[in-house]
Amino acid sequence: MLFNLHTHTRFSDGSSEPERFTEEALLQGFSVLGFSDHSPVPFENSFALKEKNLPMYCRAIRDMQKKYASPSSAEKTIEILLGIEIDFIPGMTVSFEELCQKYHFDFTIGSVHLVRDGNKDGLWFIDGPDISIYDEGIQRMFGGNGRNAITAYYRQLQEMISEHKPDIIGHLDKVKMYNRGRYFNESDPWYVELIDETLNLIADSGSVVEVNTRGLYKKRSDTLFPGPDVLKKILKLNIPVTVSSDAHKPEELSNMFEEARATLRNLGFKAQWVLSGGAWKEISL
Numbered sequence: 001m002l003f004n005l006h007t008h009t010r011f012s013d014g015s016s017e018p019e020r021f022t023e024e025a026l027l028q029g030f031s032v033l034g035f036s037d038h039s040p041v042p043f044e045n046s047f048a049l050k051e052k053n054l055p056m057y058c059r060a061i062r063d064m065q066k067k068y069a070s071p072s073s074a075e076k077t078i079e080i081l082l083g084i085e086i087d088f089i090p091g092m093t094v095s096f097e098e099l100c101q102k103y104h105f106d107f108t109i110g111s112v113h114l115v116r117d118g119n120k121d122g123l124w125f126i127d128g129p130d131i132s133i134y135d136e137g138i139q140r141m142f143g144g145n146g147r148n149a150i151t152a153y154y155r156q157l158q159e160m161i162s163e164h165k166p167d168i169i170g171h172l173d174k175v176k177m178y179n180r181g182r183y184f185n186e187s188d189p190w191y192v193e194l195i196d197e198t199l200n201l202i203a204d205s206g207s208v209v210e211v212n213t214r215g216l217y218k219k220r221s222d223t224l225f226p227g228p229d230v231l232k233k234i235l236k237l238n239i240p241v242t243v244s245s246d247a248h249k250p251e252e253l254s255n256m257f258e259e260a261r262a263t264l265r266n267l268g269f270k271a272q273w274v275l276s277g278g279a280w281k282e283i284s285l
Contacts, residue, residue, distance in 0.1 A: 003031055003032035003274045004025070006210060007034060012047060020250050022068065024253055030078055030253070032081065034081035035082060037049050041092070058103050061080060068080055084108055085108075085109040086111070097164070107167040112153060115153050116156065123137075134177075138183065146183025147190060168209075168242065172210070172226045176227070186227065202239055211272070213245050214245060214247075217256045224260055231269075232268075241264070242272050
């Protein structure tokens, strides 16, 4: 069964209209396609939905949901889901609950891309195509102290999990992407402790962990998000996982899915999970 629940369209930082992604999903034989454009944030940016466009985004996905649900209105059927990737920034972004009550999303992805440091001004952007922005943020906000920066990321992620319990936790350890062995080692005891604390919160929350392939196919990471060591802990804690491509272009919809599934099988996973028919379902790997 082919599916992807992490898809970005031209409504945020994706390349194409939702219809184009759906056409490609049908060509590839998808059963479920979930859209998850970036939620609005309260400052000027080039990656998130504009507040004024949120109703338009929701209508566009709901219209396609109806169109492709009935064999009489399309050559093939596919289950379309309306989701949102909510960028959690404490004290700045709208609560998950408020967004969901207003727009009735089928699912939420909770992610941290922009890190605050207490009451300090400014944000540390951990993502994007430019490593220099990652480094500049650590210098500007944390005085070059990588441990403090990474700790702030995981504390923010933990706050999001505890307070909002999103359906899916997005790219859990993406903060490692531009580290490249410079600021920390993933075997450092303090880092392992942060991971363990975070995973225990996820296990209690009931959230599903995304196994995100984007870092691999964009050649920005040597491993999946999360990496093998974290996935072993996830398996031991019996936390459900779902493979996604974090697609920004239609042709990325199933990028490196076979490699991700093989990794999961080799680690001992027997199944991944998909949201379908309003409920999470276990799918054999």
